[in-house]
Amino acid sequence: MKIDQAGKTISQPLGRSGERTVVGKRSEASSSDDSVTINPAAAQLAGAEGGSGQVFDSERVQSLRQAIADGRFTVRTDVIADRLIDSVKEFLGK
Structure with missing residues (x-):
């Protein structure tokens, strides 16, 4: 959805196939969707995200904030890289 300078919604085509579109009313003062x-x-x-x-x-x-403030927090770039690669493989179905 795009909005012009006057705050009005500009129509545009719907997205790629497989995407859901949610439509709802703005407010009682506005009649556009x-x-x-x-x-x-x-x-x-x-x-x-889970059922919880x-x-x-x-x-x-809070514990992470404290570890950062105390200088005890370390970034394990090897673990981050491995998990990122695993998540991309899972996302691509490989």
Whole structure:
């Protein structure tokens, strides 16, 4: 969705095949509809967050913040690279 300088929605064609489009009303003051296109991969990732509904562990975040502040946090680039390669392979189905 694009918005011009006056704040009006500019029509554009829908996305690639396989994408879902969500349409909803803006507000009572506006009579135009908003639309959002969700890539299938993004929808799959959203479903992969788990059944707990919890997005992050606040205690883990606090411990990481403290480790960074104390200078104890180290970045393992080899582990990051390996996991990134594994996730790309899984995403591509290989």
